Amino acid sequence: MAILRVPDRDIQLTNPGEISRFLHARGIRYEHRPVGALLNGESDTAVLQASDSWLKPFMEQNGYRTADVIRVTPATPNLPAIREKFLREHTHSEDEVRFFVEGDGLFWFHKDTPEEEVFAVQCSAGDLLTVPADTKHWFDLGPDPHVCAIRIFTDQAGWVPHYTHSGVEQRYR
Template sequence: MTTLSIFDQSQPETARTVTENPSEIRELLAGKGIRFEQWHTRDLPADASQDQILEAYSNEVAKLKAECGFQTADVISLNPDNPQKEALRKKFLDEHTHSEDEVRFFVRGQGLFYLHFGNEVFAVLCQKNDLISVPDGTRHWFDMGPEPEFTCIRLFSNPEGWVAEFTGEDIATRLPRYEALAGASG
């Protein structure tokens, strides 16, 4: 289930707010400029290709492209048997920003976005059918867990993709990781 946990960075061991209510999650994230939606998912084969996935969601993707000026969309998929899963997880675990919005729609599986606002960190465990759009310049990091299993549609303004600008802050090392938060959600 989609979960939002809000931490005070001075007390990172305990979330002061946890909710699984999609309307409340949407409202709390909107208050920070984060777009959060839940789209209806399509029945797709487990081995669906990028083209099949993009075709299944072509209306939603076209709407976002027109509304937000995105130029391209692709699909990223990761499974527990990927031999590079450890390196890929590590790549996204440090706090960073981008010069364009980071948009992901979860076609299957789950992943954990951490969003850093002043003294607060919002940890959003996104699940199948969740769309999250992290505005450019937002301090964040992503944890896919030790056994990643997800497929996401990503949208880009720059066809070359996102370039991470790392903040050098160690905040990501002080908060509970995916294993603690995803396990707590059930």
């Protein structure tokens, strides 16, 4: 289950309904779905197939066209560079959608309106989170990464980071 923190206001939410309402009010979609018998040891195809009953309609309803599976562990090659790339504040021209199958990761959001606000959502198994296009965010794999997640795309080629160079993320390291 996700945990939402607003460090500057000393807020922490653990109730999925409250987290969903907080994020929905800021244009961010969050849902929790049971992962059932999904395990990291299964093949990418098996992970996608096991999620097919909700994944297909979800993609059709939202205009997403492709999905794949990403896994990061301490054994992943080039890990420090990968972690650093995600840790810098950026936007994408399309939604970034993740469904966490196993492990966890921390999504940070930086909103400017109506006032500046930074909050983090720690996602774990069963959490489905959509970072809307053009939303400033960064992602922390943690010092000891362990995550398996389904990535859902409108157009995988369009999912490139546009770095903001604001340095805001440095305040929250």
